[in-house]
Amino acid sequence: MDSPRRRRPLRLQTRWTLRHGAALLIAVTVFGLYAYGRIARRMEQDAQLLLELQVNQVLADLDRHGADPSALTAAVQARAVAADPGLKLGIAVFTPDGRPRAAEGSLAKRSVPIPAEVLRGADPQVFGAAHLGGKYGWRVVTQRSPAGIAQVAVYARSFERNVQYVGRIFLVAIPAVIVLSGLAGWWLARTSLRPIAEIAATARRISGANLDERVPRSGTGDELDRLAATLNDTFARLQHSLERTRGFAGDAAHELRTPLAALRSQIEVTLEKERTHDEYRSALAGVSGEVERMALSVQAMLRLARSEAGLDPARRVDVPLATLLAEVAGFFEPVAEDHGVILRVGPLPDATVPGDPEWLHQLFANLLHNAIRYTPAGGVVSLDGEARADEVAVHVRDTGPGIPPEEQDRVFERFHRGGTRPDRPGTGLGLPIAREIARAHGGAIELASEPGRGATFTVRLPRSPG
Amino acid sequence: MTERGAMKVLYVEDDPVAREYIQKGLRENGFRVDVAEDGERGLALAQAGGYDLLLLDVNLPARDGFELLQRLRESGVRTPALFLSARGDVSDRVRGLDLGADDYLAKPFAFAELLARMRAVVRRHAGDAAPARYSVAGLELDVRRHSVHRDGQLVELTPKEFQLLEYLMRHAGHVVSRTMITEKVWGHGFETYSNLIDVHMNHLRRKIDRDYETKLLHTVKGVGYVLDDRSAAGASAPAEEDGAERG
16 A cells, blocks of 8 residues: 555665675675686696606706616606606606607606707796696696706696686685675665664654654664654654644634623623713723734734744844843833832843844843832842853842742743732733743743742843854 | 825725725825725826825735835835835834835734824925924924923933934924834834833923923823924814824
């Protein structure tokens, strides 16, 4: 059913096996030819060595017994008899001008002509091959000395047989090695690719509906395990973001439902019967106010959605944080004053942060506004911070009622409103937006608070390099 | 400027409900309004000319508002333009202004806000260069000396309060909205907090108005503020406040 999709890993497997086999074939063949060549050469050298040894002894006999033909014959005969019978040693002795004087062994029945170079005296020693009967070849050496010319022949059976034997071994062994290692390669490719096939199959199964499934991990820490881990991270992020989106859509709809319901009843009740001009006017004014609040909510929701989507790197500039914080504090100074809250601006970090100034304004404005709103008259809100090695920390402290530990995580949730204070209406999105902006800049917001002892929000942002 | 009765506006909007009510509102405020439903027709009308101001929706069929304005500017028509868009992102705003729009208003907006911005755009195009001194009733502001006097007495203002007052005095007699003030005096980073402009206004009011009988800084309910000498019974100011009371 899914053969077209399964074909790809199989093709990869075949390709790996074939490549592996071809590489092996070339390597083993080259090795075989080289080894065979070396062995054959070595055997040839051994034969030559043997011939050289024998011919020199025969020439020594010739020196010693050259004047006595019977002694020479006896010496040559003795030498032929003493040799290994398997070599079928043949010896022939000639006068310096090439007339035969004695012949023994295999050269007694058949003769090998003296090479012209030796006869002419151009070359004192010539090796050659001959055929003196039998399945295998013969090796012959003809060598000249002042006393005459000696010729020795041996049957090359043992040498040639060894070479042939090695050749046969290679002819059988090389294809066997190739077939076996091809199978091994195929098996190896299959086992290496199986996790990939499994990863692919899982990835295919994972969709919006079951993003909680994960690719199986081998736990070995190898490349495939790391690939699986990377994919799992990606799935986790996707799942997280999808859940957030779903949650956000639900929350947003719910959030707008309440004012919509109020609006609807306000309008419907007004339309139910005739009203005076002033009643219509006041109803419409109420509707207008409600719509304005909804517009503010929607604006905040959009801002949150945008900050969750992340910051466009193209919009990042180096923002001098002290200037920006002073500006934000300046904006809220009169607000704090009206609340009867003292806004104290302490030392500000002398550093720049790569980011979007609009967003950073929003981040600190939200934190300051939040702190001022929740601090009772007579309290103090302070803004300060410091630049560290590679980051900047900004603290917004208040002397408000503090946030109980169980609520500390929830203050960053959408539409969570601290306590139930209808006198402090807000969108319930200020802190979530602040946190998303900090995240979009690669930073974070931490909250430290004890009930009754105020709260401190600390924003940490990466500094501009250099 | 004869903005009442004479100002001719082309309004390009594809949503019929918005088109009907905005058109109605503009007519009731003394504008002559032509409407178009899509970018193609809007461009043709705008090129025919004769308008004092263009109100352009961004998402339009046939040709979007950005494209419409781009074509129009390419063909040499310099009519001031104001974008109205549900796309209120900073990048959209920047794009609109880069194309040669004079202002960019995100939907949903208060109708009074639209009126205030339309008038500000037309005033800016009428070409009154920013003077070095402003004077309304007994209130004097000297831009170069960075000083403010009320009835000859020096008034101490913070730098922001000075900027704020300068902005109000440049538009003396005309309503400016809270978001206009936020944008011009503080910049876009504070737009979410335009409702807190009231706080700044109260502080300014304390310094320039509290100790004087004639009040110059007036709140226009639901919209913003106007700096104006009402004791002199200016022709436009009561009408604007009248319009705002509805909101």
